[in-house]
Amino acid sequence: METSEIEARVSRLLKEELPEFDFNQSETLAEDGLLDSLTLTRIISALSMEFGFVIPYDDITRSNFNSPATMAALVARLLQEEA
Amino acid sequence: MNRRLVDTFLFNAGAHPEKACVCCGDAVLDYGDVAGQVLACANALRERFDIRRGDNVVMSAVSSPDYVIAFLAVQYLGAVTIPVDKLVKPDALGKLVEYVNPKLVLAGGSCGYSGDRVASLRETVRGAGSGRISSAPAEMADPDVAEMLFTTGTTGTPKAVMLANGGIREITRNTIAGIGMRADDVVLIPLPLNHSVGMRVLRSVLTLGATAVLQDGFAFAKELEVNIVKHGCTGLVCVPTSIEVLRQQMQSKFAEVLGRLRYIELGAGSLSIPMKRKIVEELPGTIVYNTWGSSETGGAIFLNVTEHQDKLGSLGKPVNGVEFAVLRPDGTFGPAGDPASAGRMSLKGGMRMSGYYNLPDETSNALRGEWLVTNDLAYSDSDGFIYMLGRADDIINVGGEKVAPVEVENIAIGFEGVRECACIGVADPLTGQAPVLFYATEGGDFSESDFKAFVAQKAERHQVPRCYVRVDSLPRNRMSKLDRKALRRMWEDSAAGEASSRNAAIEAILTRKSIRDFADEAISKEDLETIVKCGIHAPSAHNMQTWRFTVITNADVIARLKDILARKAKSYKTVCYGFNNPSAVILVTNDRRNRNAAQDCACAAENMMLAAHSLGLGSVWNNAISYMQEDEEVRQVLEAVGVPAQHLPWLLLLMGHRTTADLKSPQRREDVIKWVV
Numbered sequence: 001m002e003t004s005e006i007e008a009r010v011s012r013l014l015k016e017e018l019p020e021f022d023f024n025q026s027e028t029l030a031e032d033g034l035l036d037s038l039t040l041t042r043i044i045s046a047l048s049m050e051f052g053f054v055i056p057y058d059d060i061t062r063s064n065f066n067s068p069a070t071m072a073a074l075v076a077r078l079l080q081e082e083a
Numbered sequence: 084m085n086r087r088l089v090d091t092f093l094f095n096a097g098a099h100p101e102k103a104c105v106c107c108g109d110a111v112l113d114y115g116d117v118a119g120q121v122l123a124c125a126n127a128l129r130e131r132f133d134i135r136r137g138d139n140v141v142m143s144a145v146s147s148p149d150y151v152i153a154f155l156a157v158q159y160l161g162a163v164t165i166p167v168d169k170l171v172k173p174d175a176l177g178k179l180v181e182y183v184n185p186k187l188v189l190a191g192g193s194c195g196y197s198g199d200r201v202a203s204l205r206e207t208v209r210g211a212g213s214g215r216i217s218s219a220p221a222e223m224a225d226p227d228v229a230e231m232l233f234t235t236g237t238t239g240t241p242k243a244v245m246l247a248n249g250g251i252r253e254i255t256r257n258t259i260a261g262i263g264m265r266a267d268d269v270v271l272i273p274l275p276l277n278h279s280v281g282m283r284v285l286r287s288v289l290t291l292g293a294t295a296v297l298q299d300g301f302a303f304a305k306e307l308e309v310n311i312v313k314h315g316c317t318g319l320v321c322v323p324t325s326i327e328v329l330r331q332q333m334q335s336k337f338a339e340v341l342g343r344l345r346y347i348e349l350g351a352g353s354l355s356i357p358m359k360r361k362i363v364e365e366l367p368g369t370i371v372y373n374t375w376g377s378s379e380t381g382g383a384i385f386l387n388v389t390e391h392q393d394k395l396g397s398l399g400k401p402v403n404g405v406e407f408a409v410l411r412p413d414g415t416f417g418p419a420g421d422p423a424s425a426g427r428m429s430l431k432g433g434m435r436m437s438g439y440y441n442l443p444d445e446t447s448n449a450l451r452g453e454w455l456v457t458n459d460l461a462y463s464d465s466d467g468f469i470y471m472l473g474r475a476d477d478i479i480n481v482g483g484e485k486v487a488p489v490e491v492e493n494i495a496i497g498f499e500g501v502r503e504c505a506c507i508g509v510a511d512p513l514t515g516q517a518p519v520l521f522y523a524t525e526g527g528d529f530s531e532s533d534f535k536a537f538v539a540q541k542a543e544r545h546q547v548p549r550c551y552v553r554v555d556s557l558p559r560n561r562m563s564k565l566d567r568k569a570l571r572r573m574w575e576d577s578a579a580g581e582a583s584s585r586n587a588a589i590e591a592i593l594t595r596k597s598i599r600d601f602a603d604e605a606i607s608k609e610d611l612e613t614i615v616k617c618g619i620h621a622p623s624a625h626n627m628q629t630w631r632f633t634v635i636t637n638a639d640v641i642a643r644l645k646d647i648l649a650r651k652a653k654s655y656k657t658v659c660y661g662f663n664n665p666s667a668v669i670l671v672t673n674d675r676r677n678r679n680a681a682q683d684c685a686c687a688a689e690n691m692m693l694a695a696h697s698l699g700l701g702s703v704w705n706n707a708i709s710y711m712q713e714d715e716e717v718r719q720v721l722e723a724v725g726v727p728a729q730h731l732p733w734l735l736l737l738m739g740h741r742t743t744a745d746l747k748s749p750q751r752r753e754d755v756i757k758w759v760v
Binding site: 030044045054061062 | 169170299300301302303304305306324325328331332333334336526555556559561563
């Protein structure tokens with residue numbers, strides 16, 4: 001899958017699954033403390049189901065969840081590792 | 084005796100300045116560092132902002148040493164600390180500021196709030212530097228208030244809880260005693276520091292001369308591990324929902340990481356009983372506590388989950404120095420030894436708040452004599468363990484029967500695959516209120532019909548939810564506490580809520596089935612009255628209402644009817660099938676001159692069967708009697724029960740309590756529907 005395609009899918013997914021959350025309010029969502037545990041849990045389960053992998057514990061970090069772009073990069077890396 | 088928290092802290096700093104006091108990320112500040120900064124910050128607050136005894140200071144509760152320093156500095160000056168959520172929106176902060184009228188707002192970095200009384204918390208602390216001596220005088224706080232904590236009341240309007248030095252000392256003592264905290268503990272606090280739980284643990288750490296590790300939330304489980312390992316944490320204070328978040332992310336490392344801790348305290352909510360069992364099994368070397376507390380009292384009731392496996396349904400016992408009673412309907416206070424006598428939980432002890440700031444009515448409602456009256460319905464067992472039934476406002480009145488949400492939730496959570504659930508009461512046209520269950524599953528296959536059957540089988544009839552709503556997760560507030568108000572809004576907003584009565588009716592119609600075997604249990608008079616009332620509300624041709632409903636619970640009369648019908652059915656070329664053991668029979672008759680007698684009776688019968696079904700009862704229609712309307716023996720019975728001579732019997736409704744939760748309706752033929760459009 002192309003990187004741009006992954007980015008588009010992640011953005012669409014986040015918009016669908018968490019319509020009430022503004023992902024554009026900051027480029028460092030996690031570092032600003034804007035992702036509470038329930039929001040993060042919903043993001044993780046949405047990504048896991050959409051792309052069919054388990055996000056490893058060591059990858060659930062603030063830097064990977066700061067923005068839809070960093071999340072897409074994480075997804076791309078995990079898909080590549082799987083392949 | 085009169086020593087304040089900040090005095091004890093400074094004493095500890097003098098006794099062991101090199102000991103780690105507050106850690107955050109890679110930073111480790113020892114007691115000497117923190118004390119120096121506290122004194123310098125106090126000077127700056129006095130000189131730059133003229134902060135004096137009794138002044139209110141609102142501060143952003145960032146999870147960093149800056150907050151701890153500013154908090155202690157304000158306390159040192161005898162002023163009042165009022166922490167607010169670090170993510171508070173400017174509008175909300177404006178309202179809080181209007182309410183408590185502070186002399187200064189120490190704001191977080193990106194809070195977006197501006198005004199002439201606002202300064203940056205970080206810059207105020209960092210700019211003050213460090214000094215071992217303060218030129219500003221240490222002052223005792225006002226006797227009534229040293230700190231204020233915001234709490235959200237049932238109306239949703241924040242109230243500022245005033246805590247005096249004496250109360251704070253007792254709250255601290257209670258937490259230390261309840262958990263058995265020690266001076267050598269290193270306690271990880273990933274909770275917001277504007278809430279009661281985080282603050283009382285922080286105060287306890289500073290009082291003991293122990294070490295606090297601050298962390299911004301528990302959303303990223305890895306950060307907990309890093310902190311636990313790096314700082315050698317021995318204790319963790321968190322909220323119940325955090326456990327599931329940590330477990331999901333850590334997976335197989337959960338037990339290894341959390342197992343390093345000497346203890347875990349879970350506050351601001353109860354772990355469900357299965358969750359309590361599970362965590363104790365997973366962490367055999369760690370003591371798990373679940374604490375009941377409030378902003379008004381601090382942590383007051385402690386359950387050692389590891390030790391009291393037989394009391395997992397309880398909140399635990401009040402710590403020494405805290406007394407429990409319930410507020411009785413007559414306004415007096417006394418013990419309550421069983422659920423039936425449960426009342427609003429009331430606590431006595433030095434840990435009580437002084438009142439709600441500028442809210443005299445709310446204060447006198449909560450502080451009565453020596454007691455603090457909570458809004459939680461509770462009772463205690465003979466060993467002194469306290470059990471909570473829910474918030475007094477949350478109790479559901481189902482046609483006069485009181486249902487505590489927790490009773491329904493405890494049943495529902497026992498069904499495999501249910502991850503969390505919550506029950507609320509909603510308006511119901513039939514019973515006034517009815518329980519509705521919101522639930523989230525663990526994922527994978529889940530049969531809602533099996534779930535419903537499971538609950539229906541275990542629950543009392545009035546406890547059975549009228550409606551089930553599946554959600555991804557339950558709404559929670561910033562403390563991860565269940566937000567029942569949000570559930571109520573969800574219900575009202577949902578189509579199901581808007582049309583709840585219609586949906587309940589459709590639900591009843593689609594799930595009703597004939598029940599022929601009944602439990603050996605009488606139907607209550609109220610239920611029979613409700614059922615027969617539904618009967619007379621059926622349509623009748625030309626609104627004649629010439630029918631009669633004869634409600635028979637007399638076992639001899641029922642046996643006689645059964646005998647006649649069973650014996651004579653064949654001679655009347657019919658069958659009497661399924662007349663088994665009803666506890667009530669409704670005989671429906673109609674005037675023989677009414678040409679629509681049979682149709683009217685049939686409409687009424689269906690109404691009554693649906694009503695019975697809605698009430699959790701079973702029923703079956705038996706029309707053998709319509710074949711023997713003029714039979715001599717039948718007429719004798721009719722006469723004996725007072726049916727007028729001009730009336731003909733059309734049917735018997737046999738009803739009773741169900742013995743089975745299997746409510747699967749038989750297959751319906753769809754091919755009987757034809758559309759002409």
